Amino acid sequence: MKSGNWIASVVVGASLVAGAFAASAQEQLIPSMVYRTGPYAPSGTPTADGFHDYITLLNNRDGGLNGVKLKVEECETAYNTERGVECYERLKAMGGTIFSPYSTGITYALIDRAPTDKSVIFSMAYGRASAMVGSIFPWVFNAPVTYWSGASAAIQFFAKEVGGKDKLKGKKIAHVFIDIPYGKEPNPVLQNYADELGFKLELVPVPAPGLEQKSIWLQIRQMRPDFVYLTGWGAMNAVSLKEAAAVNFPREKILGGWYTSQDSDVVGAGPAGKGFRGLTFHSVDRDLEVVKQIKAHVIDKGQASQNGKHLGEVGYMRGVLNAVFTTEALRAAQEKFGNKVMDGEQSRWGFENLNLTEDRLVKLGLKGFIQPIKLSCDNHQGDGKILIIQWEGDKWKTVSDWIAPENQKLMPLYLAGAEQYQREKNIPARSCAKS
Amino acid sequence: MLYRESGQFKTSYSADQAIFTIPQDRVLFLLLMLAAFVGVPFVATDYLYTALIIPSLCMALAALGLNILTGYCGQVSLGTGAFMGVGAVAAWNLAFRIPELNLLVVFIIAGLIAAAVGVIFGLPSLRIKGFYLAVATLAAQFFLPWLFVKVGWFTNYNASGVITVPRLELFGWTIDQPVEKYLFTLGIVSLLALAAKNMVRSNPGRQWMAIRDMDIAAEIIGIRPVIAKLSAFAVSSFYIGVAGALYLFVYLGSAEPDGFNINLSFQALFMIIIGGLGSIMGSFLGAFFILLVPIFLTRGLPLIGLDLSTAAIAHTELMVFGALIVFFLIVEPHGLARLWQLAKEKLRTWPFPY
Numbered sequence: 001m002k003s004g005n006w007i008a009s010v011v012v013g014a015s016l017v018a019g020a021f022a023a024s025a026q027e028q029l030i031p032s033m034v035y036r037t038g039p040y041a042p043s044g045t046p047t048a049d050g051f052h053d054y055i056t057l058l059n060n061r062d063g064g065l066n067g068v069k070l071k072v073e074e075c076e077t078a079y080n081t082e083r084g085v086e087c088y089e090r091l092k093a094m095g096g097t098i099f100s101p102y103s104t105g106i107t108y109a110l111i112d113r114a115p116t117d118k119s120v121i122f123s124m125a126y127g128r129a130s131a132m133v134g135s136i137f138p139w140v141f142n143a144p145v146t147y148w149s150g151a152s153a154a155i156q157f158f159a160k161e162v163g164g165k166d167k168l169k170g171k172k173i174a175h176v177f178i179d180i181p182y183g184k185e186p187n188p189v190l191q192n193y194a195d196e197l198g199f200k201l202e203l204v205p206v207p208a209p210g211l212e213q214k215s216i217w218l219q220i221r222q223m224r225p226d227f228v229y230l231t232g233w234g235a236m237n238a239v240s241l242k243e244a245a246a247v248n249f250p251r252e253k254i255l256g257g258w259y260t261s262q263d264s265d266v267v268g269a270g271p272a273g274k275g276f277r278g279l280t281f282h283s284v285d286r287d288l289e290v291v292k293q294i295k296a297h298v299i300d301k302g303q304a305s306q307n308g309k310h311l312g313e314v315g316y317m318r319g320v321l322n323a324v325f326t327t328e329a330l331r332a333a334q335e336k337f338g339n340k341v342m343d344g345e346q347s348r349w350g351f352e353n354l355n356l357t358e359d360r361l362v363k364l365g366l367k368g369f370i371q372p373i374k375l376s377c378d379n380h381q382g383d384g385k386i387l388i389i390q391w392e393g394d395k396w397k398t399v400s401d402w403i404a405p406e407n408q409k410l411m412p413l414y415l416a417g418a419e420q421y422q423r424e425k426n427i428p429a430r431s432c433a434k435s
Numbered sequence: 436m437l438y439r440e441s442g443q444f445k446t447s448y449s450a451d452q453a454i455f456t457i458p459q460d461r462v463l464f465l466l467l468m469l470a471a472f473v474g475v476p477f478v479a480t481d482y483l484y485t486a487l488i489i490p491s492l493c494m495a496l497a498a499l500g501l502n503i504l505t506g507y508c509g510q511v512s513l514g515t516g517a518f519m520g521v522g523a524v525a526a527w528n529l530a531f532r533i534p535e536l537n538l539l540v541v542f543i544i545a546g547l548i549a550a551a552v553g554v555i556f557g558l559p560s561l562r563i564k565g566f567y568l569a570v571a572t573l574a575a576q577f578f579l580p581w582l583f584v585k586v587g588w589f590t591n592y593n594a595s596g597v598i599t600v601p602r603l604e605l606f607g608w609t610i611d612q613p614v615e616k617y618l619f620t621l622g623i624v625s626l627l628a629l630a631a632k633n634m635v636r637s638n639p640g641r642q643w644m645a646i647r648d649m650d651i652a653a654e655i656i657g658i659r660p661v662i663a664k665l666s667a668f669a670v671s672s673f674y675i676g677v678a679g680a681l682y683l684f685v686y687l688g689s690a691e692p693d694g695f696n697i698n699l700s701f702q703a704l705f706m707i708i709i710g711g712l713g714s715i716m717g718s719f720l721g722a723f724f725i726l727l728v729p730i731f732l733t734r735g736l737p738l739i740g741l742d743l744s745t746a747a748i749a750h751t752e753l754m755v756f757g758a759l760i761v762f763f764l765i766v767e768p769h770g771l772a773r774l775w776q777l778a779k780e781k782l783r784t785w786p787f788p789y
Contacts, residue, residue, distance in 0.1 A: 036745055076748065076749040081694060105691060108599075
């Protein structure tokens with residue numbers, strides 16, 4: 001009954017703490033929600049390092065962004081939704097405007113809060129696929145691709161393997177996914193393709209965290225699918241590959257989503273991972289200019305997160321790419337609003353008018369890393385392209401050209417998903433016609 | 436001196452039956468409620484509401500529900516998370532499918548549904564006790580979230596299985612500002628806590644405690660274990676169900692039913708063990724302790740000049756928190772509520788203890 005007692009002391013204590021944390025006005029606070037601990041830490045740590053190091057590179061080499069210093073503030077979410085929400089609120093109170101939760105669960109929890117809080121939620125290639133409809137989700141961006149584009153690229157790749165889309169008829173594709181929102185996200189699109197192309201889709205959910213998959217792979221062996229699309233996460237991926245090896249299911253038939261094919265996943269599987277192929281929305285080239293710059297300006301000065309031990313890994317480069325999008329959006333906003341610290345509304349404008357041209361990418365030291373991309377009011381995804389990579393036992397090798405997801409086919413699904421959200425929440429849509 | 440009862444005579448039955456029998460307690464309690472309802476909105480920031488106070492209040496209500504079952508009736512349960520899930524999913528379905536329904540009615544019906552489910556999973560308690568019962572409730576914890584994921588109807592066939600709550604409205608009052616959410620939650624939690632306090636002081640509570648202390652003796656003096664145990668399960672699950680509905684509607688805003696997992700169950704169990712088994716106030720103290728101390732540790736370490744990496748802070752937090760729990764359990768096994776009671780006894784003779 002004495003709840004008030006505690007509340008009062010909590011309030012006094014916390015307001016003191018909050019005061020000490022207030023960010024100075026000359027610095028743009030760059031929130032970084034990370035998970036360096038917990039079951040998903042192997043996937044989260046390289047990304048967090050890459051994000052940190054790229055921002056540090058801008059500060060060291062260019063003195064920030066057009067004279068505005070950047071300050072990374074990390075907050076540990078442990079991939080836990082509650083902790084994530086707490087982190088978001090904390091970083092927002094400190095002045096953060098652009099948030100990348102690196103978790104589909106946390107993203108879903110933040111999507112509702114974004115419009116009232118005026119915070120940009122940038123879920124790079126994860127989160128809610130239909131949030132790319134900018135007219136209904138003005139504050140959410142999921143460039144360069146969504147899980148639905150991933151599913152589309154996977155089907156196109158399978159079609160190419162068998163020699164054409166018409167050849168997929170009568171084939172069997174199993175989707176093995178971790179049974180959390182992230183894993184379930186591609187299902188509607190795969191189902192749609194199955195109906196259209198006439199292949200049989202088997203949905204095989206793996207209960208989270210997916211460390212026990214013996215029976216599942218026996219089941220898959222019985223099913224005899226022609227291909228397996230694997231949407232796993234964290235420690236689950238290595239287990240999948242090992243179990244597949246144990247039942248002699250060829251790894252060449254398994255194609256992983258982009259969060260299923262990072263270095264930590266295949267390294268953990270050891271020899272069982274060799275031949276495994278995966279999607280990625282950026283190249284795995286380790287000789288990029290930006291990698292050299294980070295080496296020279298950050299790691300050699302001893303300012304890298306964990307001394308840059310993950311430099312060049314797939315996860316690390318995702319952190320870099322996330323930081324590139326974030327800072328380039330801020331740069332775009334600065335061009336319009338002046339070289340000062342951007343607020344939530346201005347950051348949002350920057351994202352919506354982000355245009356990474358070929359020239360710009362070369363200047364950033366990212367030649368060939370991603371395809372040029374342009375966001376707009378009604379398209380918050382920007383039609384990124386996808387590569388297929390294969391693990392050779394010690395490094396990734398690119399085995400395909402850039403694959404364009406069939407966005408014209410996905411668009412009706414995006415719109416339907418967004419409209420369902422709009423109906424459930426009873427919110428008005430914004431018009432993108434004039435701007 | 437401050438808490439001396441001598442000289443304060445109770446002259447009527449109602450005075451004898453009051454929750455707070457001495458004026459000091461009454462004044463203190465009124466001040467606390469005043470601080471909570473009026474004082475906090477003056478000083479708290481959005482961060483405090485949305486990240487600290489509202490989740491703590493929701494979890495305090497869940498802990499209170501579990502305390503009724505475990506602390507008062509002696510039935511160990513590991514199904515708190517699942518029953519919160521039942522309340523949350525029921526409330527969402529009610530609000531989504533019958534939009535005209537008043538929010539309070541939604542919460543009450545969701546609580547009742549959770550109570551019904553709780554009674555069903557409480558049936559084994561009539562035959563089995565202790566650890567075995569804990570395992571039986573564990574079955575609920577694994578079965579119910581699985582059911583919500585498996586049967587698409589519960590989430591309106593949402594592809595990703597995530598449910599998003601509609602706008603909160605109560606008699607034309609749109610609850611969207613953090614302070615409004617806080618007051619709404621605080622109101623519900625206070626009312627339910629008051630009801631619980633009175634329940635445990637009256638006939639049902641005494642039956643529960645008799646069963647807890649020795650069920651055979653209780654049966655001999657005429658208490659029917661079926662009624663007592665199942666009513667404890669029902670009331671407890673009602674509270675936990677409402678807590679789950681609040682957790683989803685007011686705090687998270689959208690969630691996957693799978694998120695109401697065993698971690699929540701353990702969290703609630705730790706809350707009542709740290710706070711004090713068989714104490715209403717203990718449920719609140721425990722909830723605030725378990726939820727807030729880790730956050731203060733994370734934020735406090737950099738303040739005192741320790742410049743650690745994010746991972747190191749997260750690990751330190753776990754270590755310090757674990758050590759604190761062990762320390763508390765050794766020094767005061769009856770929880771924080773007992774500490775408060777000891778403090779009151781000290782205050783009785785302060786400043787001249789004998």
